[in-house]
Amino acid sequence: MAKETDSGEFGVLRSKRTATRYQILVEIAERQPAVNQQEIADAIGITAQAVSDYLQDLVEQGFVNKHGRGRYEVTKEGVDWLISQTDGLREFVSHVSEDVIGQVETETAIASTEISEGETVSLTMQDGVLRAMSGDTGGATAVAVTDATPGTDVGITNFEGVVEYDLGTVAVVSIPQVQNGGSQSVDGQRVVELGEEHDLVAVAGAEAVALAERTGLDPDIRFGTPDAVQEAAAKGLDVLLLAATDALSRHTDKLREQNVSYEVVDAGE
Numbered sequence: 001m002a003k004e005t006d007s008g009e010f011g012v013l014r015s016k017r018t019a020t021r022y023q024i025l026v027e028i029a030e031r032q033p034a035v036n037q038q039e040i041a042d043a044i045g046i047t048a049q050a051v052s053d054y055l056q057d058l059v060e061q062g063f064v065n066k067h068g069r070g071r072y073e074v075t076k077e078g079v080d081w082l083i084s085q086t087d088g089l090r091e092f093v094s095h096v097s098e099d100v101i102g103q104v105e106t107e108t109a110i111a112s113t114e115i116s117e118g119e120t121v122s123l124t125m126q127d128g129v130l131r132a133m134s135g136d137t138g139g140a141t142a143v144a145v146t147d148a149t150p151g152t153d154v155g156i157t158n159f160e161g162v163v164e165y166d167l168g169t170v171a172v173v174s175i176p177q178v179q180n181g182g183s184q185s186v187d188g189q190r191v192v193e194l195g196e197e198h199d200l201v202a203v204a205g206a207e208a209v210a211l212a213e214r215t216g217l218d219p220d221i222r223f224g225t226p227d228a229v230q231e232a233a234a235k236g237l238d239v240l241l242l243a244a245t246d247a248l249s250r251h252t253d254k255l256r257e258q259n260v261s262y263e264v265v266d267a268g269e
Contacts, residue, residue: 024054025082028072035072106157111148119144125165128235132156139164168233170255170262172241174248175207183211190267191215198240202229205244226254233260
């Protein structure tokens with residue numbers, strides 16, 4: 001039988017069979033030369049018959065030598081294979097620990113006060129941005145992993161509690177396409193008033209851009225508006241969306257999918 005080569009991104013984790021072979025080889029190396037198959041079975045959670053089948057395969061692979069009933073020894077080839085798989089596992093665990101878990105557990109906030117590494121901070125959501133201030137008086141806290149001065153970014157981890165804030169809303173002004181009157185058919189003064197009542201202004205479609213320019217509004221969001229408007233509202237910001245009728249549905253569909261409240265406002269002349 002040809003020897004298996006367990007290469008690939010996850011090495012020994014690539015398949016259940018490979019992982020079991022690895023565990024059995026480790027158990028044999030710890031117990032050799034007297035190997036009790038039932039003890040190995042109990043240790044790794046399979047049947048004694050399965051251990052016997054794996055042992056026969058490992059002997060055929062050249063990874064284990066059998067020296068009589070119940071006496072086994074891992075060969076040099078078996079040790080080399082264990083080392084190679086262990087090295088792969090070590091690299092994978094390092095990747096998970098440093099790149100995956102580290103990214104998940106560490107967030108970034110803006111410091112509202114002077115903060116020192118290791119200090120407990122309180123968390124709030126302001127203007128759609130997570131803010132951290134020294135002390136544990138808030139309903140949500142974390143631990144700073146970097147130093148920070150007011151207005152700078154700070155790394156935080158070990159979160160407890162919930163950051164409480166109200167979701168934003170979206171006011172939608174539907175603008176007819178140019179062949180149906182375009183931006184000129186919309187009450188510019190009403191749009192200006194709506195802009196003053198909202199945190200952000202987003203435009204979708206040429207007619208919307210024309211309306212913003214006519215009314216002197218400076219759009220905060222011009223590209224990727226379906227996702228950006230939904231995200232802004234989810235972070236607690238109120239958004240005025242000026243959207244041409246042919247762009248309207250993809251925005252409202254996105255808002256409904258994410259359970260974001262919106263209202264289509266009549267701003268016709």
